[in-house]
Amino acid sequence: MWNRKNSLGGVKLRSEIDAHEAAVLRSLVTSVLGLLDERAKSAPDDELAELTGLRSGNTAPPEDPVVARLLPDFQRSDQGGLDDADATADANGALRGLHEPEIIDAKVAAGSVVLDTVPPDGGKLVLTPEQADAWLSAINDVRLAMGTNLGIDSQTPDEVDPDDPRAPHFDVYHWLTWMQDSLVQALAP
Template identity: 70%
Template sequence: MRKWSRKNSLSGLKLRSEMDAREANVLRSLVGAVSGLLAERAEEAPEDDLAALTGLRTGNTTAPEDPRLRRLLPDFHRSEPGSPDAERADLNSALRGLHEPEIIDAKLAAGSVILNTVPTSGGKIVLTPEQADSWLTALTDVRLALGTVLGIDADTPDHLSPDDPRAPHLDVYHWLTWMQDSLLQALAP
């Protein structure tokens, strides 16, 4: 992938890059996998009679069991040491039920922008600033999910030994990080 560049045109600011077919397939696959997880979560939401009457959607009221989804859809409030957990659990449950559908919708919309703008066989990519914002959101989601699977934390080295099964995936994680940083730099005035 080429570094993102910033170009002004008669129709406004455009951000450009180019990706080969292999890179496009990897990115599309990762975004598709994260979108699939989110779509499955949305489909698991219980049916609510009141929501059907009022038109207000409700989502799951319990935190996801899948660690990747827990990272993408965290609790709204974290328990503090010594605080009553029951109140926090009730608050998280209510907030999750109210807001999770819109959060998932936003994440799916961001992922669809990548899927719609990356040529399936590689090639040039041209984005508007709004599309670039969606890319940044979707890249963050993919990095969070992949980082969770790989167990990435502050102590993870930049490079793993070649015999570590996570090594190739860590390279992909670093590539996504570079892509996101390059796009951020191109967006900056």
């Protein structure tokens, strides 16, 4: 559980994590960062970007469902505004090409904060509010990735049969949900 402490150095958020929890969290964050890194490296070379210094990303949506969940389209064709599915795809491609590198950078930076602040062997955690925000983003990305892999949606029960092969993963998913909620509560004034 996270606690909020006010000190002369400012607000600090404190918790403790055991060695197993630290290993699981580090592994999950590292996996998500690996997926994002692969996506970033798959961006086509762009001569104009090389000349201007403005990076461009992929214009096609990710084929991997987990990466697609982490980097969703900017606009769905059923949101209105653009009636034609092709026009929506073109707009999403253009927006993706412009913004995906920055989005990936932000997600990688958040994950890196978690990796930099989680003691590898477990122990005390002390975060600034800015680091806590990064943690919230990174944990959210891990939960999105796990939720996609586990097929979690609004109809999924909170508990599954203990014999279900996904049961241990649901436990980790719920632990991350609890950790995220506890951190949000501690951040609230």
